[in-house]
Amino acid sequence: MKKRGMSHIEVILASILFIGAVSFSLYFFNPPTGSHLREGSLEYTSNLIIENTSVPVYIYSIWINNSNNQITSNSKIVALDLSYPFSPIPDEINVKAQDFEGKEMPSEKSADNSLVYINWSLENGNLIYIMLSEDLEEKNEISESAMINENYYRISSNYKEKVMSKKKLIYLNGTYYNDYEGLKELFGLPSKINFGFSASFSDNDELNAERNIGSGIDVLAEESRMLFLHDNNMSFGNFGVKVW
Numbered sequence: 001m002k003k004r005g006m007s008h009i010e011v012i013l014a015s016i017l018f019i020g021a022v023s024f025s026l027y028f029f030n031p032p033t034g035s036h037l038r039e040g041s042l043e044y045t046s047n048l049i050i051e052n053t054s055v056p057v058y059i060y061s062i063w064i065n066n067s068n069n070q071i072t073s074n075s076k077i078v079a080l081d082l083s084y085p086f087s088p089i090p091d092e093i094n095v096k097a098q099d100f101e102g103k104e105m106p107s108e109k110s111a112d113n114s115l116v117y118i119n120w121s122l123e124n125g126n127l128i129y130i131m132l133s134e135d136l137e138e139k140n141e142i143s144e145s146a147m148i149n150e151n152y153y154r155i156s157s158n159y160k161e162k163v164m165s166k167k168k169l170i171y172l173n174g175t176y177y178n179d180y181e182g183l184k185e186l187f188g189l190p191s192k193i194n195f196g197f198s199a200s201f202s203d204n205d206e207l208n209a210e211r212n213i214g215s216g217i218d219v220l221a222e223e224s225r226m227l228f229l230h231d232n233n234m235s236f237g238n239f240g241v242k243v244w
Contacts, residue, residue: 038220038243041193046222046241048187049197053168057229058085060130061156064120070151071120077146080116082130084158088113094138096131096232099124104232106141117142127156135165137232164239166230169199169207176209193243200238201230210242219244 060082064071071078086093089109097107097118105128106119116130119142175183176197189195196210213219223240230237 037190037193038218041189041195042220042222042241042243045187045189045195045197045243046224049172049241050164050226050239053164053172054162055133055135055165055168055229057136057161057163057234058082058132058158059161060132060158062128062130063154063156064124064126064128065152065154066122066126076120077142077144078118078120078152079110079146079148080118080130080153081114081148081150082116082132082155082158085160086132089116089132092134093132094134094136096136096138098129098131100127100129101125106139108138108140108142110145115148117146131234133229135167135229161227161234163227163229163234164199166199166201166228172197173207173209180211195244196242198238198240199226199228201228201235202237205230213244217244 060080062080064078082089089095091113095107095109095116097105097116099105103124105124107130108117109115110117118128118130120128172183184191184193184195187195194211194213196208198206198208198210200206219242221240221242223238225236226239227234228237
């Protein structure tokens with residue numbers, strides 16, 4: 001019987017499979033180091049911090065209907081039924097109300113958490129905004145209740161925004177300095193990688209978590225504009241991560 005020799009195509013395929021097997025072995029036994037490891041760690045760490053310090057904020061645009069002065073001058077407590085996405089509103093979720101110009105209005109949840117009360121006045125105008133989030137501070141400034149009357153208002157829109165929380169960033173900052181190695185282990189970072197992060201909420205309000213970086217160390221850094229929830233307000237600021 002004649003033995004068939006390998007064709008040209010078979011030789012090429014065999015070579016490709018051999019090279020692939022060798023490459024996989026080299027990668028497996030010698031994982032990425034240097035700049036490749038830092039680049040991957042930078043993106044990974046940034047995403048991880050954002051995910052672990054972000055909270056949902058539910059925002060409602062409310063149109064107050066007082067065209068016939070039905071909201072009387074001696075009682076401007078308006079009850080709102082904001083059943084989406086909760087009914088009732090969980091205890092850990094707090095409420096904030098403000099008018100179109102950003103002026104905060106007294107607001108709180110009803111005793112059974114089924115309604116939101118706001119103290120509305122003519123100077124607030126017809127368009128107001130309600131925010132619900134676990135990291136808001138509810139001031140509980142309303143001492144009376146009201147019955148729901150859907151003729152008093154209309155929900156124009158509602159949506160959910162996921163934002164970075166200053167409270168959670170402060171907590172992470174404390175953990176960074178109190179148990180850095182434990183935090184690295186929790187994040188699953190390679191032992192040879194170090195990291196730091198920063199957040200700037202305004203010109204005079206920022207935090208920075210960073211260990212000493214020795215001279216001659218290559219540092220990779222990135223900075224992004226992010227939406228923050230801080231001091232009972234939402235605004236854009238800068239969020240940065242470094243790895244070395």
